[in-house]
Amino acid sequence: MSKPTIRFDKPTDWPRIEAMFHAAFGSDAEFQLLQRLREDGDLGFLLTAENDGDVVGAAAFSELPIDGPEAIVRAAALAPIGVAPEQQAGGVGAALIRAGLAQCRKKGFEAVIVLGYPTYYRRFGFSAAAAEHIEAPWSGPNLMAVALDDETPPLVGVARYPAAFSVEVKRES
Numbered sequence: 001m002s003k004p005t006i007r008f009d010k011p012t013d014w015p016r017i018e019a020m021f022h023a024a025f026g027s028d029a030e031f032q033l034l035q036r037l038r039e040d041g042d043l044g045f046l047l048t049a050e051n052d053g054d055v056v057g058a059a060a061f062s063e064l065p066i067d068g069p070e071a072i073v074r075a076a077a078l079a080p081i082g083v084a085p086e087q088q089a090g091g092v093g094a095a096l097i098r099a100g101l102a103q104c105r106k107k108g109f110e111a112v113i114v115l116g117y118p119t120y121y122r123r124f125g126f127s128a129a130a131a132e133h134i135e136a137p138w139s140g141p142n143l144m145a146v147a148l149d150d151e152t153p154p155l156v157g158v159a160r161y162p163a164a165f166s167v168e169v170k171r172e173s
């Protein structure tokens with residue numbers, strides 16, 4: 001499998017992303033979340049992975065302030081992320097996540113939050129320990145965070161998820 005090109009989305013990618021998310025998740029919920037984020041103006045940025053001219057993965061990042069007693073941490077939510085079934089386990093997800101974290105750092109985010117598989121996200125620096133003082137509609141080992149900077153204050157406070165997440169709350173990426 002060739003190495004995917006990671007880039008920002010183009011409008012013409014969206015029908016392919018819809019079909020790809022449907023195949024990856026077996027549901028329309030993730031694409032609906034993505035659409036709602038975009039409609040609400042809450043989609044920070046969307047990265048796509050392209051292989052041989054085809055969109056084979058996508059990862060969305062949106063503003064998720066952590067509203068604490070002492071500071072508001074500028075965090076980003078990573079969700080949804082999906083890879084075409086026939087391309088899974090070939091490094092596409094990892095390439096999207098690594099590029100997304102770099103882009104978040106560039107855009108001044110201090111941390112990234114994800115709800116997903118601990119064994120997978122640990123390799124990118126995410127941990128449940130870093131998220132344990134975040135108040136979110138979800139908690140437990142699948143809620144993970146990674147600080148992007150040595151100066152990032154402790155992640156303590158209420159996670160202000162964009163409204164799109166209140167429609168589809170229970171998810172794993």
Ligand SMILES: CC(C)(COP(=O)(O)OP(=O)(O)OC[C@H]1O[C@@H](n2cnc3c(N)ncnc32)[C@H](O)[C@@H]1OP(=O)(O)O)[C@@H](O)C(=O)NCCC(=O)NCCS
Binds near residue numbers: 024025088089094120
């Ligand atoms: C999760 C996902 C984004 C990862 O992207 P990817 O390109 O397949 O993964 P990568 O090639 O970067 O990494 C492969 C690793 O991911 C792990 N992984 C993939 N899916 C996983 C899962 N469901 N649980 C735990 N680990 C998983 C693989 O075991 C593999 O681990 P290894 O490197 O230790 O062998 C992708 O598999 C996907 O879109 N899956 C479908 C969505 C999904 O999981 N749906 C379930 C909904 S609950």
